[in-house]
Every structure is written in C-alpha cells, then in structure tokens.
Amino acid sequence: MNSNNGFIGWLLDPKRRGPLLIAPAIFVLLLVNIIPLMWSFGLSFFKFRANKLKAPDFSWFYNYEKVLQKEKIWEALQTTAIIVAGSVGIQMILGFLLALLFAKKFPLRRILLMLILTPMMLSYVAVAIFFKLFYEPEFGLLSQFVQQFTGEMYVLLATPAGALIGVIIADAWQWTPFVMLLVLAGLVSVPKHLYEAAEIDRVSWWRTFTTITFPYVRSLLLLAVLFRTIETFKIFDVVFILTNGGPGTATETIAVLVYRTAFQYFRTSNSAAMGYILLFIVIVLTSLYLYVIKQRDSEEI
Amino acid sequence: MRKRVVGEAGWSHSAIAGAVGFIYFFPVLFIILTAFRNRMDTLATPPKWFFSPTFENFYHIFYRSSSTTSEYISTGFHMYFFNSIYISGMSVILALIIGTLAAYGFSRHPLKGNETYLFIILTTRMLPPIIVIIPIFLIFRLTGLAGSYTGIIMMYTCFNLPFSIWMMKSFFDELNTEIEDAARMDGASERSVFFGICIPQVKAGLAATSVFALILTWNEFLFALLLTNKTTRTMPNAMARTIGGEINVDYGLLAAMICLFLIPIFFVTYALQNQLLRGVTFGTIKK
Numbered sequence: 001m002n003s004n005n006g007f008i009g010w011l012l013d014p015k016r017r018g019p020l021l022i023a024p025a026i027f028v029l030l031l032v033n034i035i036p037l038m039w040s041f042g043l044s045f046f047k048f049r050a051n052k053l054k055a056p057d058f059s060w061f062y063n064y065e066k067v068l069q070k071e072k073i074w075e076a077l078q079t080t081a082i083i084v085a086g087s088v089g090i091q092m093i094l095g096f097l098l099a100l101l102f103a104k105k106f107p108l109r110r111i112l113l114m115l116i117l118t119p120m121m122l123s124y125v126a127v128a129i130f131f132k133l134f135y136e137p138e139f140g141l142l143s144q145f146v147q148q149f150t151g152e153m154y155v156l157l158a159t160p161a162g163a164l165i166g167v168i169i170a171d172a173w174q175w176t177p178f179v180m181l182l183v184l185a186g187l188v189s190v191p192k193h194l195y196e197a198a199e200i201d202r203v204s205w206w207r208t209f210t211t212i213t214f215p216y217v218r219s220l221l222l223l224a225v226l227f228r229t230i231e232t233f234k235i236f237d238v239v240f241i242l243t244n245g246g247p248g249t250a251t252e253t254i255a256v257l258v259y260r261t262a263f264q265y266f267r268t269s270n271s272a273a274m275g276y277i278l279l280f281i282v283i284v285l286t287s288l289y290l291y292v293i294k295q296r297d298s299e300e301i
Numbered sequence: 302m303r304k305r306v307v308g309e310a311g312w313s314h315s316a317i318a319g320a321v322g323f324i325y326f327f328p329v330l331f332i333i334l335t336a337f338r339n340r341m342d343t344l345a346t347p348p349k350w351f352f353s354p355t356f357e358n359f360y361h362i363f364y365r366s367s368s369t370t371s372e373y374i375s376t377g378f379h380m381y382f383f384n385s386i387y388i389s390g391m392s393v394i395l396a397l398i399i400g401t402l403a404a405y406g407f408s409r410h411p412l413k414g415n416e417t418y419l420f421i422i423l424t425t426r427m428l429p430p431i432i433v434i435i436p437i438f439l440i441f442r443l444t445g446l447a448g449s450y451t452g453i454i455m456m457y458t459c460f461n462l463p464f465s466i467w468m469m470k471s472f473f474d475e476l477n478t479e480i481e482d483a484a485r486m487d488g489a490s491e492r493s494v495f496f497g498i499c500i501p502q503v504k505a506g507l508a509a510t511s512v513f514a515l516i517l518t519w520n521e522f523l524f525a526l527l528l529t530n531k532t533t534r535t536m537p538n539a540m541a542r543t544i545g546g547e548i549n550v551d552y553g554l555l556a557a558m559i560c561l562f563l564i565p566i567f568f569v570t571y572a573l574q575n576q577l578l579r580g581v582t583f584g585t586i587k588k
Contacts, residue, residue: 017491021406022418024399025462032459033425036436043436098321106315112322114571118329120581121566123520125537126559129544130328133335133552139343141331173328181578182586220586227582234429237522241541258431263527268435275432286427290420293585 037279044272063273073274075249076257083168083253084232090172091228092221095179102180103187120177124237131170132242160250163243167251170238175228182224186217219296226289230282254278329563335556343553358557380532381539382561388450388535389518392457397511399458400465405495407466408473409481419467426463426583430523438527448530456524461514464583468513471584472506473499505576512569513580536562 010016044063067073102113119127137143137155146154156162190213198208236255239245245252245260252260258278262271335343337354364373407415425433437456438447446452481494489497500507525535540558544550570577578586 014491018406018410018412021410022403022412025403025422025466026418028399028459028462029422029425032437032455033433034421036440037433039440040432040436098325101314101318101321104314106318108315108319110571110574112318113574114567115322115326115329117570117574117577118326118563118566121516121570123522123537123562125520125522125540126562129540129555129559130332132544132550133332133556134328136552173325176325178581181581185578185586223582223586230427234431236429236431240522241544255429255431258429258435259523262431262435263438268439272435275429275435279428279432282428283424286424287420290423290585 040272041276043269044276046269048269063270064277067270067273067277072249072257073254073277076252076254079164079249079251080233080235080253080255082164083171083235083251084229086164086168087171087175087232088225088228090168091176091179092225094172094176095224096183096221098176098180099183099187102184117177117181119174122174124174125241127170127174128238128241131166131173131238135166135242157243158247160247163247163251167235167239167242170242171232171235174238175231179224179228182220183217186220187213190216219292219299222292223289223296226285226292230285230289233282233285332556332559333563335553336560338553340551340553358553359560361551361554362557362561378539378558381534381536384529384533385519385536388453388457388533389515391450391454392461392518393511393514395454395458396461396465396514397507400462400510401469401500401507403462404466404469404473405499408470409478419470422463422466423583423585426460426467430460434524434527441528447528448533450533453525453528453533453535456528457518457521460521460524461518464514464517465510468510468579468584469503469506471579472503472510476502509573509576509580512573513576516566516569 045060047062098116102109102116134140135142135156137153142156143154146152156166194212195208198212203211234255235253236259239251239253239256240259243251245256254274255278258271258274261267261274334350336358337356338352339355339357342352361376362378363376365376406412407419412418441447441452446455476499481498484494484498520537521535522537522541525538526541529535529538536558540555543555543558573580
C-alpha cells in the first residue's frame, strides 16, 4: 500500500485500519438490518396496512396501546413462556444426564455422539416433518402405540394441551444435544485429581457431584439456559409447520402471532409494534447472556 | 476434547450409552426407513420393519406421474435444489469475505466502543427474524427485490454476517500475536501479515465457519418463505409446501427429501464435532 497522496492515502492511514476493515460489514448490516428496523420502528407509530394504498397516518403510541390492551399478545406470551419453560426444562435435565453418560470413554463414542448431535444440525422444517409423521393419527407410531391399549386412534395435536406437548417434545428433542455438548465441555474441564482425592477420602457420590462436578458446569448451565431461552423464545418454524398455531390459538407463540398479524391480517404497523416489544425482551436476554460470558472468561484468566 | 474424557467406562455403561444413542436417533432412523418404503408399506399398520427397499420415493422427488397421460413430468424440484445451493453458496462466500475482514479488524485494530459494536452485531443475529422480515418485506416489495436472487442473497448475507464475524473473531483471538508483531518489525506490510500469517493459521476456522453458515442458510425457512417466489424457492420451502395439504400427505416422498438433506449433515456433524459448540453459539463459547 504505497499511495501516500490524496483520498486513498488518507483512507489507508494506519490509524484508520480498524474502521476500514469493519466498514463493509457495518455497511451491509446498516443497509439490510438496522435501517429497515428503524424504518419499522417509525412505522410502529403510524397507522398503516400493507395491503391498502392509504398513506401512513401518524398516531403516536396508538399501536402500542392497542397491542398491549389486547388479550392476544398476553396469551401468545403465555403460550411462548409455557413452551420455553417446558422445552428448556427438558433440555437441561436430559442434556445433563446425556452428558454424564458421555463424559466417559467407551468404544464407538464418537459415532454415537454424532448420532445424538445430528438433530441440532437439522432444519426446523425437517424436525417438524419428523414429528408430524410421528404424531400422525392413522399410522403414526405414537397413535399406534396408544391404540394397543385403548383401541382408538390417538390424535395428540387435536387438544390444546396435547399440541403444546407435541411442540415441546419436538423442540426439546432437537436441542437437548446442545445442552449436552455444553455440559460435556464443563465436565471434561474438571481436573481429574479432584475426583481421585474425593475417592481416597470416601466422599459420597452426591457430595462429589455437588462440590466438584457442579461448580465446574454451573456457569455453562446458566449459559445454556439463557441461550436456549433466547432461541426458544423465537420459536416459529416448528410451530408453523406442526400445528400452525392451532388448535385455535393454543400453540400460537409470539413469533407466530406477529407473522399472522403482519402477513395474514396485514395489520402492518400493529405487528411492527408487537415486534418491538419482542425485540426489547430479546435485547435484555442477550445482554444478560453476554454478561455471563464475560464473567466466565474473566474467572478463567 | 476427546482426549480429556474423565475415565474409562465399564461394559454396562457402554451398553446404556449405546441404547440411549439408538433411542435418541430413532426418529431419524425411522425417516430413513420411510424413505425406502413404497407407498403401501408407509401406510401399513403396524409399521413394517422388514420390507423390500425401493428408490421410488427418490425418483418421485424429481418426476411425478401426470394425471392425464402415463408420462412422467418434472416436479421442478431439481430447480429448488439448485436454488438452495446457489443462494446459500453465494451468501456464505460474501458473508465470509466481509465477515473475516471485520473480525480481523475487531480483533487486531479495536476501535473505541469495540464491545458496543460487537454487541449490536450479535443482537442483530439474536433478534427474532420475524421483526426484521416485516420492514424487509415492504422494502423489497417497493424496490422489486422480492422474489429475486439478489434480494434473498442480500438477506442471507446479512443473516450470516454477524455469525461469521463472531466466529472468525473467536479464531483470530486465539492466535499468538507475537509472530505478527515480529513480521511487522521486519517491515512486512499489513496486507502480507493478514494474508501470509493470519489467514493460513485460521484455515480450519474458515472451513468451520463456512460450513456452519452453509447449514444455517440451507435450513432457513422464514425469510425464504416470504422473499422467494416460484423460480427462486429453496428446499425447506418446497418441503413445507409438500406437507401443506394436511390430507394425503405423501410421507414417503417427504422422507426421501429429508434423506437428501441428511447426508451432508451427517458428514459435517462427524467432521466438526469439536467445533460444534462454538458453531451453534456463534463463537461466544469456545470449548
């Protein structure tokens, strides 16, 4: 880089190296993410429907008021909370148990790990199709299993509670491997001599677990809960394909509600307002997540 | 990671792990079996575990029998297949180039407020895609980008960018800067430090990042649902449309489609086992 003159030279000055390197990335993010987001933030203060030609009409906090006053969004938040609690809960318990199982060395471990880790690399669409087939009332395995006892077809997705359970199982199946992987990382970082010392001192299994194993995986467990909560909070694809929010609105999560409001009812500015309530929650959770990451990094140094 | 496992396990432990692995994998196995069953066997109750495998379903992905004549007509699925490869390929390459430069910048030439930039970048990835898609959908409709390759590739580049930046930054952060400093002392230009010293050391990282980005894009559903049309439709959407009818869903056909999806994923999961955690957490958790 030998041009020392003019604009190019000014631009390539070592002082500007950092900004120059990140400029393209910032540009793309601004263009495709941040500006559209600000635009829709502005839109959330107007009355606007994308399927009508009427010009947007400024209305202050009308959309936010309307959204927050309606039962719908609280119901959707509640549904999402149930799915998050159920799915993340199952993931943590099963993931922890699986990690304990795989923390030891045995033949074919790598292959078995691959089999267990496969679900989390799958498309949500594929997972939804797996479980749709699994829950299928006529020849689905679940229905046939229940049929052996009751003699009747079993339609899990037909009842509100059943549909919620169906979605939770599908999501938990896909993401338990993630928690397992995190916990496994914590388990293998426990110094071996601690276990040896515990064995010599004849410490009980439970005490070994609470005083040696658990402290090493605690921060990773917290990270797993936060990360999965953020991700499950956004759950859309699986619900959309598996139940389409039904029966009724029993599995209508917040993302599905925003989708329906925006692209089926075309209440565009209304959905933008909902989106910003959602965004606020995710930003809080994300900063919490990064805070824990930092704490953990500084502990290790 | 593999070498630091806690201890050797006994017979019973291995057996339990084997059984658990099999049960956990069972849904995938069932789909693979379904893909090779013919239509009668798929609908059989109780499920047939032994049957003569057929490639019928795989053939029907690409060609279906016409209702009027006995000829087979194309389903257009090869086009969706191509679209998926082309769109995710292009966007990953773009995101990787821009992202690697930015990651290097963030790692080696930190700005004032570096952390804030990184936080905002991560947030754009963490926020629910449904919020982003509302304004994008309207803007694309106004500018005529809806349904075009350019539009969806732009969207996916942006979708992959935060991931590439965080992931590549985590790899750059791990490098020993002494070598770079020594090279700089010897008068190496910044360009040769970047291309000659840093990039060769993060080759594995580049590979892992691109593979993860490819899978994430390949699997993506919502953006493609709203921003593609008949000619630019991707695989997940084609699959979702096949299931859309509720009644008379051809599960054998869907299973065969998923099988086509599965092969590369098995390979990747096996090859990148030690990078998997970093990949799914966008490089925020390294081990």
